[in-house]
Amino acid sequence: MSGTVLVLGAGVVGVSVALHLRRRGFDVLLVDRRPPGEGASFGNGGLIQREAVAPHPFPRALSELRRIAGNRQVDVAYHPLALPGYAAPLLRYWWHSAPERYRRTVVAYERLIATCLDEHRALAEAAGAMPLLRPVGWMRLYRRPEALEAAVAEAEALHRAYGVNYAALDTRGLATAEPHLLAERAGALHWTDPVSVSDPHALTLAYAGLFTAAGGRFVPGEATSLRRQGAGWQVATAEGPAEAAQVVVALGAAALEVTRPLGYAPPLFGKRGYHRHFALQGNAVLHRPVMDVESRFLLAPMRAGIRLTTGAEFARPDAPPTPVQLARAEPVARSLLPLAAPVEATPWIGVRPCMPDMLPVIGPMPGQPGAWCAFGHGHQGLTLGPTTGRLLAEMMAGEPAFVEPAPYGPERFARRRALAS
Known part of the structure; x- marks a missing residue:
């Protein structure tokens, strides 16, 4: 089972992770309750936002806070x-x-955003989705x-x-x-x-089609059933229990439903x-x-x-x-x-x-060997799906990462909890 991976979550992030892993020779099973692209990836502004180098910070002006507080x-x-x-x-x-913390966030965020157009074009060209x-x-x-x-x-x-x-x-x-x-x-x-993007759902389906054409498989399943099985992982699917050596949690806003029982609960x-x-x-x-x-x-x-x-x-x-x-x-x-x-x-x-620090969570899950995270992209899941897929696949394959992954590491939250205790 050393080259087997379960990818939980079939939005644009999960599909991109699964596709990049399959391209590197992993035996990948993509699992979700719903077919690919039917979660948050279905509904957005349809923009691959190369200009979005500065994520939206929490408002600090009193006039802006009063405007929001009116709830209208x-x-x-x-x-x-x-x-x-x-x-x-x-x-x-x-x-x-x-201000000072936000400046550091922008530096890290821009490194991901700068790659988004090239990474999408590479997948879209291969999938015949450029139109x-x-x-x-x-x-x-x-x-x-x-x-x-x-x-x-x-x-x-x-x-x-x-x-x-x-x-x-x-x-x-x-x-x-x-x-x-x-x-x-x-x-x-x-x-x-x-x-x-004229149809974000269709784009995710095109990437999913590229994944299955490369030999990957999608099967409906229940991500919250994830549990340890020996040295690997098991999840319940429509075809019965599926096992793999490694697992990627790419469940968007539902990620905590899987990570919290495993002892990892970032402030998503x-x-x-x-x-x-x-x-x-x-x-x-x-x-x-x-x-x-x-x-x-x-x-x-x-x-x-x-x-x-x-x-x-x-x-x-x-x-x-x-x-x-x-x-x-x-x-x-x-x-x-x-x-x-x-x-x-x-x-x-x-x-x-x-995520409260405005950066996605990409990398190995603390305390759980063989488990990986790919979630927390806020409003930029569509923009950063292929970038995240490539970055995480390179990390899992032991390849040099094309973007320095440290700022997005899941351990940044586990480390803060340890310091607080």
């Missing part, structure tokens, strides 16, 4: 009764967002000239430091680029490097998100994703229609869906773009796996 926003909403359960991870998030990748970037729309000017200054700083590219558009330039916008804006910041927390697709009226088109900065929602052209996405909702895991953010965003979105009827009867809901 599109980008952030919360269930009051759920907040006690988020107190510890959010306090850690605030701590890690202090799903549209190199059109995305835009942030501004109503006030002074806000646009500040955004351009920040973009220029990121360009100088990290090589991300952008273009600044005035009112006329924006109208030329997106002629079917209904509302006038002062202009836009166009991030030109990112790739827009989930943020719920929603989306809904809309048809467009007449011959209207949207050429690239656009974010209305003041209203804080994203409109992205997809195969299924125009996807309206919102930010984060903090709720108990078992709470029923409450898509109030979509309800708040839709009237403003209709004033910006000629949306027709919604495509789905009900909105999609998913959960983003977030």
